[in-house]
Amino acid sequence: MDEPDDYALLDSGGGRKLEKFGPVTLDRPCAQAVWTPRRPESEWRQAHAVFEREDGQRWRTRAPLPKEWVIRTGGLRFKLSGTDFGHLGIFPEQRPAWRRITEQLAAARRPGARLSALNLFAYSGGATLAAARAGAEVCHLDASRGMVAWARENAALNGLAAAPIRWLVDDAHKFLGRETRRERRYDAIILDPPTFGRGQRGELYKIEQDLPETLAHCRALLSDRPVLMLLSAHTPGYSPIVLRNLLDQALHGLPARLECGEMLLTGDRAAYPLPSGAFAAAAFG
Numbered sequence: 001m002d003e004p005d006d007y008a009l010l011d012s013g014g015g016r017k018l019e020k021f022g023p024v025t026l027d028r029p030c031a032q033a034v035w036t037p038r039r040p041e042s043e044w045r046q047a048h049a050v051f052e053r054e055d056g057q058r059w060r061t062r063a064p065l066p067k068e069w070v071i072r073t074g075g076l077r078f079k080l081s082g083t084d085f086g087h088l089g090i091f092p093e094q095r096p097a098w099r100r101i102t103e104q105l106a107a108a109r110r111p112g113a114r115l116s117a118l119n120l121f122a123y124s125g126g127a128t129l130a131a132a133r134a135g136a137e138v139c140h141l142d143a144s145r146g147m148v149a150w151a152r153e154n155a156a157l158n159g160l161a162a163a164p165i166r167w168l169v170d171d172a173h174k175f176l177g178r179e180t181r182r183e184r185r186y187d188a189i190i191l192d193p194p195t196f197g198r199g200q201r202g203e204l205y206k207i208e209q210d211l212p213e214t215l216a217h218c219r220a221l222l223s224d225r226p227v228l229m230l231l232s233a234h235t236p237g238y239s240p241i242v243l244r245n246l247l248d249q250a251l252h253g254l255p256a257r258l259e260c261g262e263m264l265l266t267g268d269r270a271a272y273p274l275p276s277g278a279f280a281a282a283a284f285g
Helices: 094-106 127-131 145-157 170-179 206-221 242-250
Strands: 007-013 016-021 024-029 051-052 058-061 068-073 077-079 118-119 137-140 166-169 188-191 194-198 204-205 228-233 256-265 276-283
Touching: 007 058, 007 094, 024 145, 077 127, 077 145, 094 127, 094 256, 118 127, 127 137, 127 188, 137 145, 137 256, 145 166, 166 204, 170 206, 188 206, 204 206, 204 256, 206 228, 206 242, 228 242, 242 256, 242 276
Parallel strands: 024 051, 118 137, 118 188, 137 166, 188 228
Antiparallel strands: 007 016, 016 024, 051 058, 068 077, 194 204, 228 276, 256 276
């Protein structure tokens, strides 16, 4: 029996998406929703808030919007809050990835030892929590101090405050270089690089020029008996095949089984599945 889930895509179209996050319904921009909405406009007007990018970025509320609230989705609990960029602290299209992480790490448990996982560009910690609930030691890294603090709150919400998680605020490439020199190794590496990002000291990350180097670092950090490497991206043009090819090239010579696909927002049966990025996964063993 499926467990209750507080997230649902209700409708999309006309460059927008209508989503339910627990008791809150939101109307947000979505460039890839080029079709016509299926629900009547009257239902869209019932959304608690609308995020607009015309004339600056702002939330326009129609009903009281909580400053913070908690939902359960993908088997995990998350604190949500409307940000100035229209984000909420969660990407529900990653729910299948969280299940994959938990299932593959749980199946690969080794007697007397914990598996180790690295979550890069870790945001609010969905993949971190998925790995921790499978019993892994996790290194959670993000360049935003605020997002790392948010992820720690999510860990507490899931009863994982005392789990073996290293919470780090750092530039990804600087950290990866240090880990390589330390000869540290990980059984699973998960990364969701941004199209464009900036580190704590102004370091720039641009996916089109930096991702191959990121993947080369990750290859060097894989253990002798790796379990999983999972790459996802929300960058236009980075299709499933593009990510698969990059991952295949980075892992050349390793006996990996590769899979790729679109990440989708889903929910209401009448709502069209909404593409929201791509992923490529490598399973070993």
